[in-house]
Amino acid sequence: MTSTRTTVRVGALALGLGLAVSACGFGGDSGDDSGSGGATLDLLVPSYSDGTQALWEGIIKDFEAENSDIKVNLEVQSWDNINDVVRTKVQSDDAPDILNIDAFAGFAADDLLYPAAEVVSEDTLGDFQDSFAENASIGDEQIGLPLIASARTMFVNTDLMDKAGVTAVPATWDELLAAAKKVSALGGGVYGYGMPLGNEEAQAETSIWAFGNGGGWGDADKITVDTPENLEAVEFMKTMIDEKATQPDPGATDRTPLINVFMQGKIGFIEALPPTVGEIEKNNPELKYELAPIPTKDGEPVTLGVADHLMAFKNDDDKKDAITTFLDYFYSTDVYMNFVTTENFLPVTKSGAEAYDNADLQVFLDALPDAQFYPSTNSKWSATQGAFQSLVGQIGQGKDAAAVLKEIQAKADG
Amino acid sequence: MSIGKTRPPKSRSRRTGSGRAGRELLSALPWLAPTLVLIFAIVLFPAGYMVWTSTRDVSEFGVDRGPVGSENYQRLLEFDAIPRVLVNTVVWVVGVVLVTILISLALAQLLDKAFPGRRLVRLAVIVPWASSVVMTSVVFYYGLDPFYGILNRALVDVGILDQPYGFTKNTVSAFLVAMGIAVFVSLPFTTYTLLAGLQTIPEDTLEAAQVDGAGPARTYLEIILPSLRPALAVATIINIINVFNSLPILRTITGSIPGYNADTTTTMIFKFIQAERQVDTASALSVVNFVLVLVIILIYLRVVRPMRED
Numbered sequence: 001m002t003s004t005r006t007t008v009r010v011g012a013l014a015l016g017l018g019l020a021v022s023a024c025g026f027g028g029d030s031g032d033d034s035g036s037g038g039a040t041l042d043l044l045v046p047s048y049s050d051g052t053q054a055l056w057e058g059i060i061k062d063f064e065a066e067n068s069d070i071k072v073n074l075e076v077q078s079w080d081n082i083n084d085v086v087r088t089k090v091q092s093d094d095a096p097d098i099l100n101i102d103a104f105a106g107f108a109a110d111d112l113l114y115p116a117a118e119v120v121s122e123d124t125l126g127d128f129q130d131s132f133a134e135n136a137s138i139g140d141e142q143i144g145l146p147l148i149a150s151a152r153t154m155f156v157n158t159d160l161m162d163k164a165g166v167t168a169v170p171a172t173w174d175e176l177l178a179a180a181k182k183v184s185a186l187g188g189g190v191y192g193y194g195m196p197l198g199n200e201e202a203q204a205e206t207s208i209w210a211f212g213n214g215g216g217w218g219d220a221d222k223i224t225v226d227t228p229e230n231l232e233a234v235e236f237m238k239t240m241i242d243e244k245a246t247q248p249d250p251g252a253t254d255r256t257p258l259i260n261v262f263m264q265g266k267i268g269f270i271e272a273l274p275p276t277v278g279e280i281e282k283n284n285p286e287l288k289y290e291l292a293p294i295p296t297k298d299g300e301p302v303t304l305g306v307a308d309h310l311m312a313f314k315n316d317d318d319k320k321d322a323i324t325t326f327l328d329y330f331y332s333t334d335v336y337m338n339f340v341t342t343e344n345f346l347p348v349t350k351s352g353a354e355a356y357d358n359a360d361l362q363v364f365l366d367a368l369p370d371a372q373f374y375p376s377t378n379s380k381w382s383a384t385q386g387a388f389q390s391l392v393g394q395i396g397q398g399k400d401a402a403a404v405l406k407e408i409q410a411k412a413d414g
Numbered sequence: 415m416s417i418g419k420t421r422p423p424k425s426r427s428r429r430t431g432s433g434r435a436g437r438e439l440l441s442a443l444p445w446l447a448p449t450l451v452l453i454f455a456i457v458l459f460p461a462g463y464m465v466w467t468s469t470r471d472v473s474e475f476g477v478d479r480g481p482v483g484s485e486n487y488q489r490l491l492e493f494d495a496i497p498r499v500l501v502n503t504v505v506w507v508v509g510v511v512l513v514t515i516l517i518s519l520a521l522a523q524l525l526d527k528a529f530p531g532r533r534l535v536r537l538a539v540i541v542p543w544a545s546s547v548v549m550t551s552v553v554f555y556y557g558l559d560p561f562y563g564i565l566n567r568a569l570v571d572v573g574i575l576d577q578p579y580g581f582t583k584n585t586v587s588a589f590l591v592a593m594g595i596a597v598f599v600s601l602p603f604t605t606y607t608l609l610a611g612l613q614t615i616p617e618d619t620l621e622a623a624q625v626d627g628a629g630p631a632r633t634y635l636e637i638i639l640p641s642l643r644p645a646l647a648v649a650t651i652i653n654i655i656n657v658f659n660s661l662p663i664l665r666t667i668t669g670s671i672p673g674y675n676a677d678t679t680t681t682m683i684f685k686f687i688q689a690e691r692q693v694d695t696a697s698a699l700s701v702v703n704f705v706l707v708l709v710i711i712l713i714y715l716r717v718v719r720p721m722r723e724d
Contacts, residue, residue, distance in 0.1 A: 084688065091476030091693075110477045189561070189578070198670040199689070248560060249583035252670040261561045382474055386689035393672025397585070411690065 305371025611645025
């Protein structure tokens, strides 16, 4: 008798604890404090660098000094968290008024966003470079406001190249394979090609290879991952791994730590970003390196372009004017160029491109005309990107390239 | 003399008993109310909401598109990696809890003995408990990094490894490392629970055993272990729940491993949310997860009968 009752009691304790532990993460208040005349805007942005928060705070302070009736609440989140934060906010009816993130198509598909024309003036709208405006449109209507552009290019450790006896910077896949194998052969923790296929940004590395073979991931209507061009590219990546031209365990190596290893001078070749130039300058100015176009199958130049966007949520039509005032202020040339250059990115406005002046990064700006983008206006792209991040690395763990692409295609279709 | 005589009439006693219990419950309600409200707000309501979400179609940005019945659960069944994930979960829970209990039994026995410096050793055992699990995991993660981890470096310098090994980059080794860390952070709580249990065993029982000629092994198996049963039950159940629901260790150590070979149901819930953007499927798996932990505990209570008081 006693024992059954105790059992029940412990069972109940277990039930309570189980419930308490398995059901967590509930948040969300819908504070609405837009007063008469004035307005309070919630601005949610990701952190591009350690200085992002201070940069936005400065912009907001100057803006509020000019527009005393508008208050801007800033919230900065890391890239790891921002998708979850936005999702939770939308779910609990507490979406930010202005959001800075990579893709906008999913929000647009749920009809949460204002079209661009409703939240910026005509001058601001006309100032975006055409290719970026197109990349920010669904059909004929521009929804996203391009914020910054980034492109990849190959960083080459020239010291290691000399030591390994590689005379010319590789321009094709076969040259890259040969050169990387020579650098890997130096040994002592030095590796030829840095291939980050961990879940941080595996889709970027894979895209660089697929685009280099004339492949791609489809368009706004259809995601095409499992195609012959893409398969050939991924198979060549696997060849690079199998012939030990890359660092060990590429499938579980994230980009940021791997770029750090390049900065320490232990990797011959790696695809990296404009801000990497500044980081090398700061952390290891001794490093002898140069920037070169990305090697492709036949040597035709190509790069992966990425544009992040601002977008305005339909929360309260009374706030629309305040949003327009803030966005027009932000895209005025001085404010905007201060943002872009401080973060070491590339401008996406026509006035910005004219004002741009940075010889170090010119090679990135030159690469932009050959840039290809993710099909981020396809609402399936986010899930596809997630599938790349968690699955493509399996080619580094012995799984067959065709099977991996099929698996990702299935996620994109499902 | 006879027992039957002193027993009061059965039926009357039950009636008055239940009536009094009802009144007592009613008068206790004002004092219980705050707790009940709290339990409802932070336990029952979220759990109910989770079950409800698992039957909805929620868009990847959190917009509810209406009911879908059991579709989310069907999607789980069709998910290829589920068998492997379930096996991982069992290995993870059983392995970590079992090793934790065994080591803790030994540690508790050691800490129960008087020896110089015992206080310092007891303090040292608490340390992993006092530090954040994420922090502990990250320290190990960086220590084992093949490029700049000092543990890897030490293994190479000592000559055990020819070159750094990606402990956290390969499925099996990373899973084992994660299990090791889980044991490490579970030890303090378990050891102290068992130590408390040890200290409730009366000295004279042990002396009596000694007088009767029981050796150390026999004393341990027939006196100490049975007396520890309630403490072991608490330690095991709390550990099962904790380990089963543990996200941070696996997330930190095996997080960069592609595919689903190093996932348990708990990390899988997270992947459904983050990578697959399916809040609804994640809710369905959470419900399954919850049922699973209940079943594991009920099996444990049934098979081991830790609360038996005979």
